[in-house]
Amino acid sequence: MSSAVEAVYIFNQDNECILEHVYRSRPPTPRTLLPLYQRHPKPRPSVINLPDTNPPTVLFSLVHSNLLFLSTAATDVEPLFILEFLHRIIDVFEEFIGGPLLASRIESSYDVVAQLLGEMCDAGSVCNTEPNALRDDVDIPGWMDKLLGGVGLPGSPASLPSGGLKHQLKLTPSSNGPAIPWRRANVRHTSNELYVDILETLHVTLAPSGRPLAAIANGSIAFTSKISGVPDLLLTLSASGGKLGLEKAIELPVFHPCVRLARWKERPGELSFVPPDGKFMLAGYEVDLMPSIHDLKSWSNVNLQLPVSIEVSKSLGPAGTDFEVRLAIYNTFPGVSSAAPAPRPALGSRGSGVSTPVFSGGTSASPALQNLVVTIPIPGAVRSVIDLRASRGEAYFTASESVVEWRISTKAAAFPGTATLRCTVVGPLAETDNEDMANGFHSSPGAGDYDEHRDAYQSSSTEPVKKPSTREQQQDSQDSRRVQQNSPLMPASASVSFSVKGWLASGIKVDGLNIDTRKSRGLGEGVKPYKGVKYLTVSKNGIETRC
Numbered sequence: 176m177s178s179a180v181e182a183v184y185i186f187n188q189d190n191e192c193i194l195e196h197v198y199r200s201r202p203p204t205p206r207t208l209l210p211l212y213q214r215h216p217k218p219r220p221s222v223i224n225l226p227d228t229n230p231p232t233v234l235f236s237l238v239h240s241n242l243l244f245l246s247t248a249a250t251d252v253e254p255l256f257i258l259e260f261l262h263r264i265i266d267v268f269e270e271f272i273g274g275p276l277l278a279s280r281i282e283s284s285y286d287v288v289a290q291l292l293g294e295m296c297d298a299g300s301v302c303n304t305e306p307n308a309l310r311d312d313v314d315i316p317g318w319m320d321k322l323l324g325g326v327g328l329p330g331s332p333a334s335l336p337s338g339g340l341k342h343q344l345k346l347t348p349s350s351n352g353p354a355i356p357w358r359r360a361n362v363r364h365t366s367n368e369l370y371v372d373i374l375e376t377l378h379v380t381l382a383p384s385g386r387p388l389a390a391i392a393n394g395s396i397a398f399t400s401k402i403s404g405v406p407d408l409l410l411t412l413s414a415s416g417g418k419l420g421l422e423k424a425i426e427l428p429v430f431h432p433c434v435r436l437a438r439w440k441e442r443p444g445e446l447s448f449v450p451p452d453g454k455f456m457l458a459g460y461e462v463d464l465m466p467s468i469h470d471l472k473s474w475s476n477v478n479l480q481l482p483v484s485i486e487v488s489k490s491l492g493p494a495g496t497d498f499e500v501r502l503a504i505y506n507t508f509p510g511v512s513s514a515a516p517a518p519r520p521a522l523g524s525r526g527s528g529v530s531t532p533v534f535s536g537g538t539s540a541s542p543a544l545q546n547l548v549v550t551i552p553i554p555g556a557v558r559s560v561i562d563l564r565a566s567r568g569e570a571y572f573t574a575s576e577s578v579v580e581w582r583i584s585t586k587a588a589a590f591p592g593t594a595t596l597r598c599t600v601v602g603p604l605a606e607t608d609n610e611d612m613a614n615g616f617h618s619s620p621g622a623g624d625y626d627e628h629r630d631a632y633q634s635s636s637t638e639p640v641k642k643p644s645t646r647e648q649q650q651d652s653q654d655s656r657r658v659q660q661n662s663p664l665m666p667a668s669a670s671v672s673f674s675v676k677g678w679l680a681s682g683i684k685v686d687g688l689n690i691d692t693r694k695s696r697g698l699g700e701g702v703k704p705y706k707g708v709k710y711l712t713v714s715k716n717g718i719e720t721r722c
Contacts, residue, residue: 367704404697495658
């Protein structure tokens with residue numbers, strides 16, 4: 176199976192082709208491919224087989240920042256290979272011409288874009304997709320080049336020898352060692368710095384009883400290297416439980432090509448690599464947060480050790496038009512030592528659930544819960560949600576999106592305890608309701624109905640009086656029918672979004688970041704770079720409870 180790229184086409188949001196780059200053979204034109212792509216209903220697949228073209232073509236597509244990227248292949252190719260190449264094109268474009276990627280930026284920087292596409296792929300074969308290596312091969316005109324070229328002076332790039340002004344001033348290649356594809360040569364920094372940013376995104380689904388159905392954290396390790404020469408680094412990770420705990424925590428790891436896989440397999444948790452210059456994605460992983468089978472049998476709200484828990488009660492009130500959301504907020508985080516940890520409140524408690532606030536700056540020593548938002552999707556049949564009563568924060572209903580959002584500020588979220596939100600839904604108007612409202616009045620069933628047999632003009636004292644219990648039974652029957660009728664208007668789920676600085680749900684930590692001076696080259700004597708580590712856990716509607 177070959178991996179040949181025939182062409183790359185880029186369309187703007189008006190479906191106009193702003194860039195066309197052909198690598199080999201004679202692929203279909205953009206005018207031919209676009210209608211064939213658009214005839215598929217949304218969401219359109221990333222790989223589309225076009226047997227009607229001559230020759231038959233496989234079309235690969237990717238949408239990014241309102242730009243449509245298309246690539247063609249007439250031979251049998253690996254789909255993931257072509258799609259990954261399109262992703263690399265986007266990353267390289269944003270690195271060289273800036274992000275977000277806009278059609279105007281591509282059109283104004285076509286000289287740079289054409290060089291990049293030519294260096295990344297040659298005659299359909301992908302060659303070089305590393306931004307650091309491309310900087311040595313692609314001539315980027317600076318402000319002096321643009322100024323001289325604009326006025327037409329002899330110093331303009333057109334009058335210079337091949338390679339432009341950048342190549343004329345370029346230093347001689349370094350002879351410190353062999354060329355590294357992902358790191359450009361002659362890297363020099365006045366301040367040497369190394370930063371590690373670990374981000375975990377939560378995806379948790381809870382049953383109405385609170386038992387977890389799925390709990391996964393997707394992690395990524397971003398690394399920023401601003402250090403001179405060719406450093407050889409060793410990053411050591413750890414988790415609770417030692418080596419076995421780390422192997423259990425990090426599942427399905429993926430690494431940047433600079434990572435030495437043999438070292439990781441021999442010693443899990445140790446990442447040995449020569450970093451690219453600048454910021455890059457060092458590794459990614461997945462963590463299963465599901466409790467063990469034994470913990471599931473003795474389930475409680477604190478098994479997952481999440482900073483918040485949510486519970487929804489619906490069909491409340493006489494007519495069943497109210498629902499209540501209870502949000503338990505904790506100020507203790509697993510793996511973070513605390514002098515006097517506060518007890519984790521239970522969701523079933525009906526009190527105010529407020530204790531002494533703990534304000535923190537969001538460090539690994541004192542994590543901070545921020546950007547706390549509860550999102551409640553509302554069925555489309557609901558006309559409005561009224562009487563939103565929140566014990567903390569602010570809640571509002573957006574009719575265009577049929578959603579209730581409850582936002583709690585960082586200051587209010589610093590109070591551990593239980594916060595509640597109670598709302599009332601208003602259902603669709605019935606035909607009888609429309610007629611009554613058109614006449615200027617609205618009758619409520621069961622309240623003040625007139626019955627000529629029951630309510631006579633003159634009632635005799637000898638007439639038997641109906642027992643109140645019968646009327647109460649009728650009222651209860653009507654209320655139960657209302658609750659049943661309003662049941663489809665109740666929310667089916669609720670989700671929580673938040674971010675916690677200084678804490679990871681998986682418990683992974685950075686134990687050390689060292690420079691191997693024996694393998695490193697060109698660092699200089701006595702170089703001690705500044706090192707920084709940050710942890711961040713994010714839930715973008717990631718904790719969802721069914722109700």
